[in-house]
Amino acid sequence: ETGVTQTPRHLVMGMTNKKSLKCEQHLGHNAMYWYKQSAKKPLELMFVYSLEERVENNSVPSRFSPECPNSSHLFLHLHTLQPEDSALYLCASSQESFRTSDYEQYFGPGTRLTVT
Amino acid sequence: ILNVEQSPQSLHVQEGDSTNFTCSFPSSNFYALHWYRWETAKSPEALFVMTLNGDEKKKGRISATLNTKEGYSYLYIKGSQPEDSATYLCAFLSAGNMLTFGGGTRLMVKP
Numbered sequence: 001e002t003g004v005t006q007t008p009r010h011l012v013m014g015m016t017n018k019k020s021l022k023c024e025q026h027l028g029h030n031a032m033y034w035y036k037q038s039a040k041k042p043l044e045l046m047f048v049y050s051l052e053e054r055v056e057n058n059s060v061p062s063r064f065s066p067e068c069p070n071s072s073h074l075f076l077h078l079h080t081l082q083p084e085d086s087a088l089y090l091c092a093s094s095q096e097s098f099r100t101s102d103y104e105q106y107f108g109p110g111t112r113l114t115v116t
Numbered sequence: 117i118l119n120v121e122q123s124p125q126s127l128h129v130q131e132g133d134s135t136n137f138t139c140s141f142p143s144s145n146f147y148a149l150h151w152y153r154w155e156t157a158k159s160p161e162a163l164f165v166m167t168l169n170g171d172e173k174k175k176g177r178i179s180a181t182l183n184t185k186e187g188y189s190y191l192y193i194k195g196s197q198p199e200d201s202a203t204y205l206c207a208f209l210s211a212g213n214m215l216t217f218g219g220g221t222r223l224m225v226k227p
Binding site for chain 2: 043090110
């Protein structure tokens with residue numbers, strides 16, 4: 001049983017739609033992450049939120065917009081996506097910021113996104 | 117862009133075989149090396165976080181070693197079982213950067 005939940009588990013959206021992915025962690029962690037897993041590519045870190053900072057991968061397009069209202073919740077807002085954005089989107093959390101090396105990450109089950 | 121390579125990409129072994137695979141990463145600015153196991157239809161699960169050159173960690177039949185000077189880590193599975201079938205991911209953390217994952221090694225253990 002994971003302490004990180006994600007909704008929805010599956011999402012099909014058109015290129016003109018706006019949708020949001022939700023992640024919640026029940027572990028009391030201070031850092032949360034969004035990852036993208038495309039077919040036949042390594043897991044790619046998109047965004048990090050921790051106590052005092054937000055870090056983003058500069059290669060992530062602006063049609064992805066994260067929001068972290070508190071340390072337990074993380075959203076990924078999606079708008080005008082492209083078919084190549086179809087992927088598995090994973091949320092993770094860790095006890096401290098990713099810049100602290102010793103802390104493993106706990107992953108949610110992911111949202112399988114299909115953009116038509 | 118940091119280059120994290122895992123080999124082999126996939127591996128088929130018989131139940132009871134011992135196996136190992138490799139994660140290669142840049143040898144400069146090392147901060148930590150993570151190993152995760154990702155079973156189909158489940159979430160990735162942390163196995164080890166390694167920070168010191170020469171580190172060896174063990175969890176049951178799975179163990180890992182770390183060489184930061186030459187930039188590699190080995191993951192060993194002793195006496196593979198069908199339930200070990202999964203994709204094994206390593207991830208490299210360098211100072212001031214974000215976690216960079218390798219492409220994974222997909223292990224299939226035949227009963």
